[in-house]
Amino acid sequence: MTTNTAPAADPTISQERQVTSGATVWLTGLPSAGKTTIAYELAGRLREQGHRVEVLDGDEIREFISAGLGFSREDRHTNVQRIGFLAELLARNGVKTLVPVIAPYADSREAVRGRHQENGTTYLEVHVATPVEVCSVRDVKGLYAKQAAGELTGLTGVDDPYEAPEAPDLRIESHTQTVQESAAALHALLTEKGLA
Numbered sequence: 001m002t003t004n005t006a007p008a009a010d011p012t013i014s015q016e017r018q019v020t021s022g023a024t025v026w027l028t029g030l031p032s033a034g035k036t037t038i039a040y041e042l043a044g045r046l047r048e049q050g051h052r053v054e055v056l057d058g059d060e061i062r063e064f065i066s067a068g069l070g071f072s073r074e075d076r077h078t079n080v081q082r083i084g085f086l087a088e089l090l091a092r093n094g095v096k097t098l099v100p101v102i103a104p105y106a107d108s109r110e111a112v113r114g115r116h117q118e119n120g121t122t123y124l125e126v127h128v129a130t131p132v133e134v135c136s137v138r139d140v141k142g143l144y145a146k147q148a149a150g151e152l153t154g155l156t157g158v159d160d161p162y163e164a165p166e167a168p169d170l171r172i173e174s175h176t177q178t179v180q181e182s183a184a185a186l187h188a189l190l191t192e193k194g195l196a
Helices: 011-017 035-048 058-064 073-092 106-118 132-138 143-148 179-192
Strands: 023-028 053-055 096-100 123-128 170-172
Touching: 023 035, 023 073, 023 106, 023 179, 035 053, 035 096, 035 179, 058 073, 073 096, 073 106, 106 123, 123 179, 170 179
Parallel strands: 023 096, 023 123, 053 096, 123 170
Antiparallel strands: none
């Protein structure tokens, strides 16, 4: 009788190929600030280095997880908490989770940070601090135009509140630098924290 005596996998080899320290990086800012574009640029860099990465896009979350929620303060809070739960779950399991979601209220963001702290999961808050004047010119989804035409109310930063972070882990002035430079600044923060 023969037994399969295949050599055990060398753990140092797999460690070199795939980095498994998870974290949540929440990019908050106004609509059309550049959050999602920066997140995908960073995700590409991290994947090239062997990191497991997911981008939790706010529009996709609204469609698949938070369908039926509106844009009242309560519904926005619920949406952010759902995203925060999912982000922490992924991060706790070794995934760099990039969250380009407005999350306009400070107490909602703090509740997400608290959930991460309770579980010992790294959480970084990044403020993509693009002025509303620049965002309204970019107007990627046409929201500012609709608001100006009276077709939309409750636009964050225009006729609905946006509470900017007072002490984020990083503030990105995306209107003064390229997407690549913004992603590089965020990558530098992750490197500084031992996450990249």
